[in-house]
Amino acid sequence: MKIKICGMKFRENIEDVVQLKPDYLGFIFYPQSPRYVDDLSVLKAIPSSIKKVAVFVNAKLQDALEIVADYDFNAVQLHGNEKPDYCSQFKSATVEVIKAFGVNNEFDFSDLKRYKDSCDTFLFDTKSDSHGGTGKTFNWDILKNYKEPKPFFLSGGIGLDNLHEVNTIQNYGLPIYGLDLNSKLEVSPGLKDTQKVKEAIDKIKGI
Numbered sequence: 666m667k668i669k670i671c672g673m674k675f676r677e678n679i680e681d682v683v684q685l686k687p688d689y690l691g692f693i694f695y696p697q698s699p700r701y702v703d704d705l706s707v708l709k710a711i712p713s714s715i716k717k718v719a720v721f722v723n724a725k726l727q728d729a730l731e732i733v734a735d736y737d738f739n740a741v742q743l744h745g746n747e748k749p750d751y752c753s754q755f756k757s758a759t760v761e762v763i764k765a766f767g768v769n770n771e772f773d774f775s776d777l778k779r780y781k782d783s784c785d786t787f788l789f790d791t792k793s794d795s796h797g798g799t800g801k802t803f804n805w806d807i808l809k810n811y812k813e814p815k816p817f818f819l820s821g822g823i824g825l826d827n828l829h830e831v832n833t834i835q836n837y838g839l840p841i842y843g844l845d846l847n848s849k850l851e852v853s854p855g856l857k858d859t860q861k862v863k864e865a866i867d868k869i870k871g872i
């Protein structure tokens with residue numbers, strides 16, 4: 666199970682989290698987010714063994730492509746209402762495309778078929794007007810309706826209190842690829858509690 670820690674922002678904190686060896690570290694390029702990464706020099710603290718993910722919400726395509734190329738991102742997470750054609754623009758041998766969807770009880774998983782060729786993985790987060798970082802979980806039982814073969818990250822309010830419930834989803838036989846953790850491991854927006862991150866990573870490795 667891959668581990669993604671998202672919403673990193675501060676240099677020293679990034680250096681501490683890097684020591685814990687997550688698979689992916691995410692950086693938010695959405696100005697309305699309190700985790701917006703305004704100082705891109707912090708990216709220098711990341712070794713090549715950890716994949717750097719740029720998280721965009723309905724960004725202008727050209728701006729997003731430039732950021733990905735200029736800062737050598739390994740992956741993009743498209744967390745808005747991006748259409749398949751837009752997602753396809755990032756697909757290359759070296760850039761992974763993660764397409765995020767806000768899920769609620771009415772979510773229609775059959776809609777995802779049209780993204781089949783334009784992304785590598787899906788990410789299921791809790792539906793919200795702010796697009797992400799709410800710390801709220803959605804009803805994971807609804808994932809029983811997911812019938813596609815494409816692997817997905819589970820996201821939205823995952824923390825030390827509910828990590829054990831991830832086993833339930835695995836028992837459904839779903840292609841869960843990774844867990845994306847964010848606000849539940851924070852001291853304040855963008856500043857991760859490294860002790861909590863360590864505990865979470867240890868727990869996930871035991872799942």
Ligand SMILES: O=C(O)c1ccccc1N[C@@H]1O[C@H](COP(=O)(O)O)[C@@H](O)[C@H]1O
Pocket residue numbers: 671672691693695698699700720722744788790795796797798799800801820821822823845846847848849
């Ligand atoms: O974290 C944010 O502020 C954010 C803003 C806009 C889009 C995505 C964002 N983060 C992503 O939100 C999910 C869930 O986070 P949480 O666990 O509920 O705090 C996660 O995938 C982040 O990548």
